[in-house]
Amino acid sequence: MAVSANRLELLQIADAVAREKSIDRGIVIAAMEDAIAKAARSRYGAETDVHAEIEPKTGDLRLTRHMLVVDAVENPSNQITVDDARKRHPAAQVGDTIADPLPPLEYGRIAAQSAKQVIVQKVREAERDRQYAEYKDRIGDIVNGVVKRVEYGNVVVDLGRGEAIVRRDELLPREVFRNGDRIRAYIYDVRREPRGPQIFLSRTHPQFTAKLFAQEVPEIYDGIVEVKAVARDPGSRAKIAVISRDSSVDPVGACVGMRGSRVQAVVNELQGEKIDIIPWSPDIATFVVNALAPAEVAKVVLDEDKERIEVVVPDQQLSLAIGRRGQNVRLASQLTGWDIDILTEQEESERRQAEFENRTKIFVDALNLDEVVGQLLASEGFGSIEELALVDQKEIASIEGFDEETAAELQERAKEYLAAQEAELDAKRKELGVADELTEIPGITMKMLVALGENGVKTVEDFAGCATDDLTGWTERKDGETKKEPGFFDGIDISREDAEALIMEARLKAGWITEEELAAQRAEAEPAEEPAAEPA
Known part of the structure; x- marks a missing residue:
């Protein structure tokens, strides 16, 4: 037809x-x-x-x-x-x-x-x-485009099959584009909006650096070398942590390339941004030491609960470790995800001396001891009256210059001091109106009860309604800095797991859950035991 x-x-x-x-x-x-x-x-x-x-x-x-x-x-x-x-x-x-x-x-x-x-x-x-369908699955990719126009510092890019935008704060400092310029950028967001899909590009995103290395380093593209973390001060300096899955391949050398050709290609794309390539390590102490390069580190002290690490450096290395305007330590903190405190060896020595004097003073004042006896206890590592009261008496008697009679007297004085403190805290608890029922919760102390009363938690139902964050506080990471929000038990040595266990006991006592439900939750929380190997 x-x-x-x-x-x-x-x-x-x-x-x-x-x-x-x-x-x-x-x-x-x-x-x-x-x-x-x-x-x-x-x-x-x-x-x-x-x-x-x-x-x-x-x-x-x-x-x-x-x-x-x-x-x-x-x-x-x-x-x-x-x-x-x-x-x-x-x-x-x-x-x-x-x-x-x-x-x-x-x-x-x-x-x-x-x-x-x-x-x-x-x-x-x-x-x-x-x-939208084409670009929503390309978040995390690098695209090339042509600058179509520049509006108030924002760059509109023609990608061939769509339009994208690089906002002013996503451009490198002092970077200027004109109509017709070619641009390479990282897709970090695609949104469906009434006026059409909005594709957002960035040249300052940390993953832009990682993707550029993947394009320049075949070992990263093939999965032999992996980029574990990136921290950037866009346009100035960056740190990138890499690890190799093949022991015969040096991850840092692979990223640097022959005579620095590979890293130089990335540096040129990023307008001369200096890049430190660091070997990643599962051991956080080693990783932090690597991340602070080129500074040398003498000693590190970890606080795993607060994800804080204290780094001691030689006096002449302090400025190098901190970097210009704190850049080196700030990037190392972003890279590792831990807060880093830097001290010189002299500052650490002074602080340790101050802690020693403070512990000595506690023993002298609380137990009515001579200063020499207080210094002996502090030098042996005793940090609190509670520790002295609970330790095996033989351990105290083994200190040079002490005998069993002295050890027994010291423990008796420590227990009397703690009993007096407990009575004082109990009186304060009653004054705050904290119910006697709360004292029956296993694991709770008078100090905790006073802290609860000061924060308006006075009954078992009040305590049962608390969240773990209410007790221990929480941390928020913003702009590369970690901010700690205090909880009711701030200043009391308690882990999140123990705080959660106290709340569950309160919920059991309040009748919110049953013994079976609590036992099931405990079983879920405990790691499964590996079955014993059968005899051959």
Whole structure:
């Protein structure tokens, strides 16, 4: 069958639009069908259910009016009685929809304009959906584009199949782009918005550096070398931690390349940003020492609960470890995820001396001892009265110059002091109105009860309603710095696990949970024991 010129033209237009907008041809034809149906409704009445179908191969257009079969007609534009329907379709039943063919239409200027708007709108929506579907899965990729325009410092980039934006704060300092410049950037977000998908690019994102190395270093692309962490001060300096899965491959050497060619290519892309490549280590102390390079570290002290590490460096290395405006230690902290305190050997010595004097003073004042005896206890590592009271008496007697009688006297004085403190705290607890029931919770101390009372927690139900963060506090990491929010038990040595166990005991006592539920939760929290090996 020959295809008429206007039909052929209809298919050619559909093909051209589909190619130009990179959308499916079927979507364009569906848009044309909707447009023609809308134009036909302006001729036959807005309430008439007109459908248009375009044969994808031949371009034949068929107009039909759909009518709902009903018992009693309320709207003759789109309803028909069963009797009338059966005259055309003998098998028609109530609830069926019958389609009557309509004659071809001659479209006027207004109808054609209306049809054009529908097609444009549908094609634009399809194009937006295609862009969003294409780029939403590319978050984390590097793309190349051409600068289309610069608006108030924000750079609009033509990616070929879509538009993206690099906001002013996502550009490197002192970086200037003009229309027509080529730009390489990292996709960090794609959002579906009313005006179309918004693709956000960045040249300051830490992962931009990691992806650039993946492009320059085949070992990273192949998975032999892995980038574990990146910290950046965009445009100035960066630290990147790498590890090798093959013992024969040096991860740092692979990233540096022959005569520094690989790292230099990344540096050039980042406008001269200095990059320190550091071997990653699962041991946090080793990792922190590596991260503080080029400074030398004499000693590290870890506080795993607070994720804080104290680093002692030689006096002449302090400025190098801290870096200009604190840059070196700040980047090392971002890279490791730990807070880093830097002390010189002299500062650490002075602090240790101050701690020794403070512990000595506690023993002297609390137990009414001579200063020499207090110094002996402090030098043997005793840090508190509680520790002295609970330790095995033989351990105290083994200190040079002490005997069993002296040890027994010291422990007796320590226990009397603690009992007096306990009585004082108990009186304060009662004064704060903390219920006696709370004292029955296993593991809770008078110091904790006073702290709860000072924070308005006075009954078992109050305590049962607390969260672990309420007791121990929490940390928030923002802009590379960790901020510690205090909890009710701030200053009391208690882990998050122990705090959670206290809350669960309170919930059991309040009747919020049963013994079986508590036992099940404990079983889940405990690591499963490995089965014993069977005898050979």
